[in-house]
Amino acid sequence: MGRNFMPHRRTRARSFLAGGVLALCAYLFGSAQVACAQVSPAEVVNPQLRQLETTYLEKLKALNGSISGTSFPYPFVLSRYVGVDPGRQSGQDGRGIEFVRFRGRIVLKVTGNYNAALSAEDFTRNQRAARVFNDVFVPVLRLIGQEIPQDVACEGIGVEVGYHVRSKQKGYEYEGKEILVAVFDSAEAFRIAMAPDDAARQDVLNRSMVFVDGQAFGLSLGERDPLNPEALERSAPSHPAEPPVSVATASNAAAQLAAADPRLLPRDPSQPVAARAAAPGTPAASAPPAVANPVPAPARAEPAPAAPAAPAAPAVPPSREVVDQLQSKYQPKLDAFQKLGQAKFHFVEYAPPSFAVFQNRIALQLTLRNPTLFDRATTSIYKRAAKDFDLFLGPQLRDLVDQTPEDALIQSLDVSVLTQFKASAGRPSPEAIEFIFPLKALREFANAEITNQQLINQGVVLVNGVRIDLTLQLVE
Numbered sequence: 001m002g003r004n005f006m007p008h009r010r011t012r013a014r015s016f017l018a019g020g021v022l023a024l025c026a027y028l029f030g031s032a033q034v035a036c037a038q039v040s041p042a043e044v045v046n047p048q049l050r051q052l053e054t055t056y057l058e059k060l061k062a063l064n065g066s067i068s069g070t071s072f073p074y075p076f077v078l079s080r081y082v083g084v085d086p087g088r089q090s091g092q093d094g095r096g097i098e099f100v101r102f103r104g105r106i107v108l109k110v111t112g113n114y115n116a117a118l119s120a121e122d123f124t125r126n127q128r129a130a131r132v133f134n135d136v137f138v139p140v141l142r143l144i145g146q147e148i149p150q151d152v153a154c155e156g157i158g159v160e161v162g163y164h165v166r167s168k169q170k171g172y173e174y175e176g177k178e179i180l181v182a183v184f185d186s187a188e189a190f191r192i193a194m195a196p197d198d199a200a201r202q203d204v205l206n207r208s209m210v211f212v213d214g215q216a217f218g219l220s221l222g223e224r225d226p227l228n229p230e231a232l233e234r235s236a237p238s239h240p241a242e243p244p245v246s247v248a249t250a251s252n253a254a255a256q257l258a259a260a261d262p263r264l265l266p267r268d269p270s271q272p273v274a275a276r277a278a279a280p281g282t283p284a285a286s287a288p289p290a291v292a293n294p295v296p297a298p299a300r301a302e303p304a305p306a307a308p309a310a311p312a313a314p315a316v317p318p319s320r321e322v323v324d325q326l327q328s329k330y331q332p333k334l335d336a337f338q339k340l341g342q343a344k345f346h347f348v349e350y351a352p353p354s355f356a357v358f359q360n361r362i363a364l365q366l367t368l369r370n371p372t373l374f375d376r377a378t379t380s381i382y383k384r385a386a387k388d389f390d391l392f393l394g395p396q397l398r399d400l401v402d403q404t405p406e407d408a409l410i411q412s413l414d415v416s417v418l419t420q421f422k423a424s425a426g427r428p429s430p431e432a433i434e435f436i437f438p439l440k441a442l443r444e445f446a447n448a449e450i451t452n453q454q455l456i457n458q459g460v461v462l463v464n465g466v467r468i469d470l471t472l473q474l475v476e
Helices: 047-055 057-068 125-147 186-193 198-205 320-344 381-403 439-446 452-457
Strands: 076-078 097-102 105-119 156-169 172-185 209-212 354-358 361-374 410-421 431-438 460-463
Touching: 047 057, 047 097, 047 105, 047 431, 057 076, 057 097, 057 105, 057 125, 105 125, 125 156, 125 172, 125 186, 156 186, 172 186, 186 198, 320 354, 320 361, 320 381, 354 410, 361 381, 381 410, 381 431, 381 439, 381 452, 381 460, 410 439, 431 439, 439 452
Parallel strands: 105 156, 361 410
Antiparallel strands: 076 105, 097 105, 156 172, 172 209, 354 361, 410 431, 431 460
16 A cells, blocks of 8 residues: 555645635745744734634644654645645745634644655545545644643634645546545544544544545545545534635635635635625715614614625635735735825734635735724624724725726725724723625725615625624614
8 A cells, every 4th residue: 555655746725724814824844943933923813813823822833843743654744735846845834733714613723735645546535535534634633632732712623634646547647636624623623632443533523524625525434435424414514604615725725714714714714814794885875874782773674775695606716826926916016005005094014915715706805903992891793893884994995996906806805904992901902803895896885886785795794703794774
């Protein structure tokens, strides 16, 4: 079996789990010195994820060092990208351990590349995934169990590994990549780390989310063929708003945690870590101003008319290379936008405009800080989101859209608004409210063709990464 498991070569793909944010989500270690490097909390936009990075920073560094110092059957290197050529791994960013949002859950993810390739003629897809699971996932999960406390403040733990597959067609040998992802409930991850044999591990796998190349997969250890994932009772439910395949990965890679990022998530999930949200309106197209409370108004109050559903996201997300090329192409314009934004739109210094993938569409990400101070004790998340929407972001949307590069590849605007609070004994951290809209709907809104509520209905609104419904006329 070992002779068919060979060192691999070829392309890279963006992380399934990070995005990213989550983000998401980004490159590999090149030396032992950077092997213990870790994402800095200051780099994380979402306050909740930033707090987790701060709290567990030393634990994450220790885990990073333990994984980097472990001997695997073939070299395994941490990364925010999967499918990176071994020859290109030196000097890359290998900070493949971080907290991200994936399908509405906070997940501690470990991402990396396994420098080996399996023969497609000698191993079925299930056998390849099982081999990588035993070679990499099992020891990584054991190290997580040793370095990370079992009461870690997250809902899940995910591992994502890219590896290569060799096949022959018409006498020629080809080499492609596969990506195996498993996301466990936190307690299940520690349980599988201590499992004594494949039978115990299989029991946990049957209750967890497993993907191969972005598709749900019923990994069956020790068997030729996989289980039917539809027949398994998965303990990690899918987020209803997400497409069945990837959210923030490269087009031919495993799909989905972003991731977020996140930037992951974040987006969601995953992708930029930031939350996903809908946007406000301009004065000319504004609905009645938002009032104070998440409690629905009496029956006499009529909700805003429903907007037509947003078009379905493409089945295949843009590749990381396409996003990078777009960033490079418009970098001078984005640099000028950042300077203008800091002077006029309250852009934050540490998060300049950048492109990312959310729901399989390329979005321009912006981060603004609302100078208005809110009283956390007397306002709800719904009221604050509505105020951010109507009184802060809405009046600026027309100008923000005008500054967005006109390119058919750019389909969404992703705006994170950092809400600040009045001084209190605990100095509460800012609240991140993210508004994400299709550019087509934004231009209609700017031209007074739709209302602010109709714009919101075509977007997504998250508060600190948690999706909410926002009906302006029903907020009191």
